[in-house]
Amino acid sequence: MKKKINQTAVLAGILVIGVVASAIAGDALAQAAGQWRDANHVYSKICANCHEIGVGPVIKGRNLDPDYYQSVVRHGMRAMPAFRPTDVDDAMLKQVGEMLSKSPAPGGSK
Amino acid sequence: MPSKYIALPKGVSEKAFDAAIREYREILGEANVFTDADHLASYSKIMIPDSTDNHTPSAAICPASTEEVQRCVAVCNKYKVPVWPISTGRNLGYGSAAPGSRGQVVMDLRRMNKIIEVDPVLCTALVEPGVTFQQLYDYLQENKIPLWLSCPAPSSIAGPLGNAADRGVGYTPYGEHFMFSCGMEVVMPTGEVLKTGMGSLPNSNTAQVFKWGYGPYLDGIFTQSNYGIITKMGFWLMPAPPAFKPYVIRYPEETDIVDIVETLRPLRLAMIIPNAVVIVHALWELGSFLKRADHYTGTGSIPDSVVKDMVTKNKVGMWNVYCGLYGSPEQNEVNWNIIQNVVKASGKGELLTAEQVGDDPVFKYRADLMQGKMNTAEFGLYNWRGGGGSAWFAPVSQARGSETLKQMDMAKKILGKYGFDYVAEFIVGWRDMHHIVDLLYDRTDPAQLKAAHDCFDELLTAFSKEGYGTYRVNTAFMDKVADTYGPVKKEINRKIKRALDPNGIIAPGKSGIWN
Numbered sequence: 001m002k003k004k005i006n007q008t009a010v011l012a013g014i015l016v017i018g019v020v021a022s023a024i025a026g027d028a029l030a031q032a033a034g035q036w037r038d039a040n041h042v043y044s045k046i047c048a049n050c051h052e053i054g055v056g057p058v059i060k061g062r063n064l065d066p067d068y069y070q071s072v073v074r075h076g077m078r079a080m081p082a083f084r085p086t087d088v089d090d091a092m093l094k095q096v097g098e099m100l101s102k103s104p105a106p107g108g109s110k
Numbered sequence: 111m112p113s114k115y116i117a118l119p120k121g122v123s124e125k126a127f128d129a130a131i132r133e134y135r136e137i138l139g140e141a142n143v144f145t146d147a148d149h150l151a152s153y154s155k156i157m158i159p160d161s162t163d164n165h166t167p168s169a170a171i172c173p174a175s176t177e178e179v180q181r182c183v184a185v186c187n188k189y190k191v192p193v194w195p196i197s198t199g200r201n202l203g204y205g206s207a208a209p210g211s212r213g214q215v216v217m218d219l220r221r222m223n224k225i226i227e228v229d230p231v232l233c234t235a236l237v238e239p240g241v242t243f244q245q246l247y248d249y250l251q252e253n254k255i256p257l258w259l260s261c262p263a264p265s266s267i268a269g270p271l272g273n274a275a276d277r278g279v280g281y282t283p284y285g286e287h288f289m290f291s292c293g294m295e296v297v298m299p300t301g302e303v304l305k306t307g308m309g310s311l312p313n314s315n316t317a318q319v320f321k322w323g324y325g326p327y328l329d330g331i332f333t334q335s336n337y338g339i340i341t342k343m344g345f346w347l348m349p350a351p352p353a354f355k356p357y358v359i360r361y362p363e364e365t366d367i368v369d370i371v372e373t374l375r376p377l378r379l380a381m382i383i384p385n386a387v388v389i390v391h392a393l394w395e396l397g398s399f400l401k402r403a404d405h406y407t408g409t410g411s412i413p414d415s416v417v418k419d420m421v422t423k424n425k426v427g428m429w430n431v432y433c434g435l436y437g438s439p440e441q442n443e444v445n446w447n448i449i450q451n452v453v454k455a456s457g458k459g460e461l462l463t464a465e466q467v468g469d470d471p472v473f474k475y476r477a478d479l480m481q482g483k484m485n486t487a488e489f490g491l492y493n494w495r496g497g498g499g500s501a502w503f504a505p506v507s508q509a510r511g512s513e514t515l516k517q518m519d520m521a522k523k524i525l526g527k528y529g530f531d532y533v534a535e536f537i538v539g540w541r542d543m544h545h546i547v548d549l550l551y552d553r554t555d556p557a558q559l560k561a562a563h564d565c566f567d568e569l570l571t572a573f574s575k576e577g578y579g580t581y582r583v584n585t586a587f588m589d590k591v592a593d594t595y596g597p598v599k600k601e602i603n604r605k606i607k608r609a610l611d612p613n614g615i616i617a618p619g620k621s622g623i624w625n
Contacts, residue, residue: 030223030224030240030241030245031223031242031244031245031248032220032221032223032240033220033221034221035223045244045266046267049264049266049267049485049486050486050489053485053486053487054399054490055486055487055489055490055492055493056489074148074149074151074152075151075152075155076151076152076155076498077498078492078496078497078498078553078554079157079489079492079493079496079497079498079500080498081155081200081202081206081267082151082152082153082154082155082206082207083152084149084152084153084170084199084207084218084220085144085149085152085170085172086172086218086220086221086240087152087220087267089141
């Protein structure tokens, strides 16, 4: 049964994975305040959603003040939604602002 | 003397509110209670055509557990403080994270973000309100669990619990999200914890597999309502099919909506087309990545002739129908042949597969959505007009061509009167269509904000007069929509509210329900 590449094998695979998943249930990779690895994690999971695909403007490599980033995040701007302290807390938001402020422009040119 | 709060709950003195805030802080800690204008700005930002002042919160409280929610509810009852629960707060064209009326305390459940269980055998999940679609998707990917989500668009920062509780939709065969929910945990206004369905039974292991339980089915009364605070919700997830074949059918004329619906309805009812099909108008399709000002700078809504030119130039349909086949390659082949024959026999529509479309980012985006892969590309719609104004107008139609045409004509006419564009799609249930119109306007322009408000009001009036109800509405128009469903429904909603929440503390006014 193990070697057969058919739907039965797919089902068996699900069952095997089931054991693994049950063991780690509850260890969600949460993406909220107090749970981010670092500023880049925040950027990749929130900011990049819009600012890397042309929906929002490029925000890396702009030489903007870190405080400006923080203010825009908390207040939103036009169509950009505001992000709450439960999304990203003040300390991490400060790090995000500093990281973006110092960041090179995407593609390496500044 | 001016208050130290940016708003106060209606009927609550500053002294009483001071005491309530003190008690919230004792329960949640200083860091999880906000009353300052800077932090509350993120709970006040709205896109809907209404004054921000009408939706300014008095505070935000952020519990991290069901037990903390219960304790906060007790404080709300003690001081008669109204509390507006939000999950991820990303219902942007419906009111965002802001309360329905000024002065309510926002209860932000984003910190409750545990994926409590994913059962890969029975294909279910149990999640808290703060879990995002992206988080759940990442969890499945990282643990190599071959289950698919159904998500709305755009949704990476939104969450499954709040979306299902507001009866939102997605694009897979599990696209009617509340229909595929199973079991809730609800903190009642009294502070009791109710588990619905099979969950009430001690030691039950069937809460996520059998919806109905015993006796009245209660889950529905906690959706689009203010009868309790949902702190956990179960979902059925779709096993990843062995093969997935996305396709698009493009139609050149607006009036083709009649043929589209008549052609597709039998296929949908027979589940030859298994997923929640979306019929996307050209201005939605193109508006997601083009700017209006590059194509039209005149006054009034964009002329049909300009839209036609854009359609020709960008090689899209005036209507673009996105569907998928989900099954074994053999099953998909059989259904594909049926679909090809039906479209061919109808004499209209250009049927294209992924291979035929080639490297088309819009097709890829839609194909991803039909597999439950989320992103935020559709926020590009907000660049069409610019200025951060959006209100979803969402009337329900029969899945009948003549009806969809009538609704399209009505919406276009009213939008045109106020100078707005018809940016719309129809999402197909089995027998209904969610007709979704994004009223896009420049919120930085007071004249447009007023026009958008008046336009939305007229859309509701005109559609309800024709017997078309809206399935969901933004927080500025909840009372008006509740009225369209008649006095008996409204009064029964109120009676339930009074019975369950005698102090009227949970989200007063949600869906037009007051006590």
